[in-house]
Amino acid sequence: MNPEIDKRPRLGPGCRLNDKSQPERMLLMPERALRLNGPSLAIIERCDGQHSVRQIISELQTLYPKANPQKVESDILDYLKRLEEQRALEFE
Amino acid sequence: MENKIPTPLVLVAEVTHRCPLHCVYCSNPLELTGRNGELSAEAWIDICQQAAAMGVLQADFTGGEPLARADLARLIRGAREAGLYASLITSGVPLDEGRLAELVAAGLDHLQLSFQGAREESAREFSGTRTHAQKRRVAEWAKRHRLALTLNFVIHRQNLDELEEMLALTDQIGPQRVEFAHVQYYGWAFQNRARLLPTREQVDRSVDTLTRAGERMRGRTRVEYVVPDYYAKYPKACMGGWGRKVMLVKPDGDVLPCHAANVLPGMAFENVRRRSLREIWENSDAFGRFRGGDWMQEPCRSCDRRTQDFGGCRCQALLLAQDAASTDPVCSLAPRRQLVDTILAEVNGVGRAGEASSWAYRPNPR
Numbered sequence: 001m002n003p004e005i006d007k008r009p010r011l012g013p014g015c016r017l018n019d020k021s022q023p024e025r026m027l028l029m030p031e032r033a034l035r036l037n038g039p040s041l042a043i044i045e046r047c048d049g050q051h052s053v054r055q056i057i058s059e060l061q062t063l064y065p066k067a068n069p070q071k072v073e074s075d076i077l078d079y080l081k082r083l084e085e086q087r088a089l090e091f092e
Numbered sequence: 093m094e095n096k097i098p099t100p101l102v103l104v105a106e107v108t109h110r111c112p113l114h115c116v117y118c119s120n121p122l123e124l125t126g127r128n129g130e131l132s133a134e135a136w137i138d139i140c141q142q143a144a145a146m147g148v149l150q151a152d153f154t155g156g157e158p159l160a161r162a163d164l165a166r167l168i169r170g171a172r173e174a175g176l177y178a179s180l181i182t183s184g185v186p187l188d189e190g191r192l193a194e195l196v197a198a199g200l201d202h203l204q205l206s207f208q209g210a211r212e213e214s215a216r217e218f219s220g221t222r223t224h225a226q227k228r229r230v231a232e233w234a235k236r237h238r239l240a241l242t243l244n245f246v247i248h249r250q251n252l253d254e255l256e257e258m259l260a261l262t263d264q265i266g267p268q269r270v271e272f273a274h275v276q277y278y279g280w281a282f283q284n285r286a287r288l289l290p291t292r293e294q295v296d297r298s299v300d301t302l303t304r305a306g307e308r309m310r311g312r313t314r315v316e317y318v319v320p321d322y323y324a325k326y327p328k329a330c331m332g333g334w335g336r337k338v339m340l341v342k343p344d345g346d347v348l349p350c351h352a353a354n355v356l357p358g359m360a361f362e363n364v365r366r367r368s369l370r371e372i373w374e375n376s377d378a379f380g381r382f383r384g385g386d387w388m389q390e391p392c393r394s395c396d397r398r399t400q401d402f403g404g405c406r407c408q409a410l411l412l413a414q415d416a417a418s419t420d421p422v423c424s425l426a427p428r429r430q431l432v433d434t435i436l437a438e439v440n441g442v443g444r445a446g447e448a449s450s451w452a453y454r455p456n457p458r
Contacts, residue, residue, distance in 0.1 A: 014202040014240020014268060018149070019175045026149065028177040030202040030240045030269055033149050085311045087268045 007091035009056075009080060010049035015088045017044060029088055039064065043076060049092055053080065097374050097383075098333075099147040103176070104340040104351075107136060107153055107167060110160035112185050114220030114453040115208065117246060117281035117288060119351045120156065124457040125343040133163040135364065137170030139341055142369040144174040148339075154181040156343070159191070165198040172199030179204060181244075184230035185223050192233050202240040204271075205230055210245075210257035218250065220453050231265045241267040248275045248288040249439075252298055259305050262313060270313055272302055274320035278352040278407055283452045289439045295323050322432050326397060327404025327420035334382035334406060339373060347372045349379055352407040356416050382406050387417055391425050 011027075018026045018033075025041050027034040036044060042063055046056045057076050061069045083089045109124040131139075140151055151171040158164055159182055171178040179202040180195065205227060208215040212224040234241040243265065245258050255272075262270045274295075275281045275288050290298075299319065306315035321328050331338045331350045340348045345364040348354065354361065359381065362372045373379055381387065385398055392403040403409075404420020412421040412431050419426040 012240070012268070013238045016177075016201070018177075022175065028149065028201070030179065030204075030242055031150075033177075086314070087312075 004091065005054045005057075006052050008049050008052050009047040009084075009089045009091050011044075011047055012087050012090050017041075027088065029086070034088075039075075040079065043079060047080075047083075047089060053077070098336045100143070100337060100339050100373060101147070101149050102338045103140070103143040103148050103151045104338060105136065105139070105151055105153050105167070105171075106340060106342050106351075107131075107155060107158050107164070108160050108343050109156040109457050111155055111157040111183070111454075111456055112160075113157065113183050113208075113223065114455065115246075115280070116218055116220075116284045116451045116453060117248065117275040118454040119276075119279055119281070120454065121279055121352070121354050122283075123354075124156075124455070126457040129344040130161075131341075131343065131345050131364070133166045133170070135345065136167045137174075139364055139369060140167075140171040140174040140176055143339075144176050146370055146373065148176065150177040150179060152179045152181055157183055157185065159184075159186045165194050168195055168200050169198040172201075177201050182206070183219075183223060184227050187226075187230055187233075189233045189236075192230070192239075193237060196237045196239055200239065202242065203230075203234050204242040204244050205234070206244045206246065207258070207261075208246060209251045210254040210261055214251050214254060218246075218248075228265070231267070235266075241265075242269040242271060243267050244271045244273060246275060247272055247290075247298065249290040249294065250287065252290050252294045255298055255301055259301070263309075267313055270309075270315055272298070272315070272317040274298075274318050276318075276321065278355070278411065280452065280454050282411060285435075286438075286449055287451065289322065289435070290320060291440050292323060292436070293440075295320060321405075321408075321420075321422045322436060324422060325424045327401050327408075327423045329401045330405035330408075330420075333402040335373070335379040336383070336402075339369070339379075347376075347378075349382075350405075350407065353378070355407055356410055382417070389418055391427075392419050395425065 014030045016028055018028055025036045027036055027044055042060060043056060057073050060076060061072050064072060080089060108130055109120055110127060158180060168178045178200050180200055181204045184205050207227060208219040215224045216222050243262055277285050281288060302315060302317045309315055335349050340351060346361040347364060348361055359378050361378050362376045388403055392398050404423055406416045409418045409420050410416040413428040421428040421431050
C-alpha cells in the first residue's frame with residue numbers, strides 16, 4: 001500500500017543525514033548508510049514531520065520541471081514506501 | 093585485485109575490557125587489558141576525529157562492557173562532533189534510565205543490546221551473571237527515548253532450541269533490527285567450542301525458522317542472521333576483507349584489522365599513541381599483510397570468489413590449519429577442509445563430544 005498522501009513522513013529513530021560538510025551526502029542508519037543523489041536528498045530533506053507527502057511531490061515537481069510529473073509522483077511514493085519498510089521513515 | 097588503499101568505513105572502538113559478564117564465547121582476546129592500560133577520553137575523541145577525516149562513517153563503541161567507563165558520554169559526544177554515527181554495543185547491565193538519557197543527550201544514535209538467551213536461567217549459565225530482567229527494562233527505556241534499537245542474540249548449541257522464544261521476545265519488544273549471531277570460534281569461544289558448536293540439524297532448522305521470521309516481521313523488524321561458518325560452503329568475507337572497511341582500536345590503543353588478529357604470530361600491531369591512524373591504516377605492516385591478493389595461496393589465488401570472500405578468515409586459517417596465509421579451512425575448496433569435517437563429525441556423532449567438559453568463563457580484568 002502506498003503512503004497516505006496527507007501524512008507527514010519523518011526520519012525514524014537512529015536515521016539521520018550526515019553533515020553538510022561531508023563530500024557525499026548519506027542517510028545514516030543502524031549498521032548501514034544510503035548514498036543520496038540530488039532527488040533522493042531533496043526528498044529526505046523534506047521528511048521532517050512538517051511536509052506532507054503531497055507537498056513533497058509538488059515541491060519535487062517544481063524542482064525538476066523537465067521530468068514527467070506522474071513519474072515524479074510514482075517514484076516518490078515508491079521511494080517512501082521502501083524507506084518505510086526499512087523503518088527509516090515514520091508517518092504522522 | 094586492485095592494490096589501491098581502500099577507505100575505511102567503520103571504527104570499532106573497544107574502549108575497555110572490563111565487563112560484569114563472563115560469557116563463554118566472548119570475542120575479546122584471552123589476554124585482557126586492565127583499567128590502567130586504557131586510553132584516556134581525550135585520546136578516544138582524537139581517534140574519532142582522525143577516523144572521520146579518513147572517511148569513516150560510523151563508530152561502534154564496544155568492549156568489554158563500554159558502560160564500565162564513567163566517561164562514555166564524553167566519548168559519544170566526541171564521535172558525534174567529529175561527524176560519526178555513534179552506536180553502543182552493550183549488555184545493558186550497568187545502566188539506569190538516567191544514564192541512558194545522558195548518552196542520548198550526548199548524541200547516541202543506536203543501541204545494540206546483547207541477549208545471552210531467551211530465559212533468565214540459560215542467560216545466567218552462559219554469561220555467569222543474572223541480567224535478563226534488566227535487559228528488558230533497557231529495551232523499554234530505549235523506546236521511550238526514541239533510540240534506535242537492535243537486539244543481538246548470540247546463538248549456539250545450548251540455546252538454539254530457545255529460538256522460538258527469542259523470536260517471541262523480539263515480537264514483544266519490537267526493535268528496528270534483530271540479529272541472530274551464531275558464535276564464531278575464536279578466543280573464548282574457541283576454548284569452549286566442544287560445547288557450543290551446534291549440530292547440523294539445529295543449524296538447518298534455525299535457518300528455516302529465521303527465514304520465515306524475516307518474512308513475517310517485514311516492515312516492523314529487520315531480521316538478520318549469521319550462520320556458523322563451519323557449516324558453510326564458502327567462507328565469510330571476514331571483516332569485509334582484511335584492511336578494507338574496518339579498523340579496530342583496542343583499549344590500550346593498538347590498532348587491529350579485526351577482533352582476533354593478535355593470535356597471529358609474527359605480527360606487530362602499531363599503537364595510536366605513537367602513529368596516526370591514517371599512517372597505521374595505509375602503511376603499517378599489519379594492515380598491509382593480507383590486503384589485496386598477493387599473499388594468497390592456491391586455490392584462492394586463481395579463484396573467482398577471491399574478491400568476494402578474500403580467502404575467508406586469517407585467524408581461522410591459523411587456528412585450524414596453523415597457517416594464517418592458507419585458504420580458510422571452512423571453505424569447501426580448501427585443501428585442509430578435512431580438519432573442519434572431523435570436528436563436525438564429532439559434534440554430529442552419537443554421544444556428542446564435549447558434553448561432559450566444563451565452561452571456561454571469561455574473567456573481569458582489574
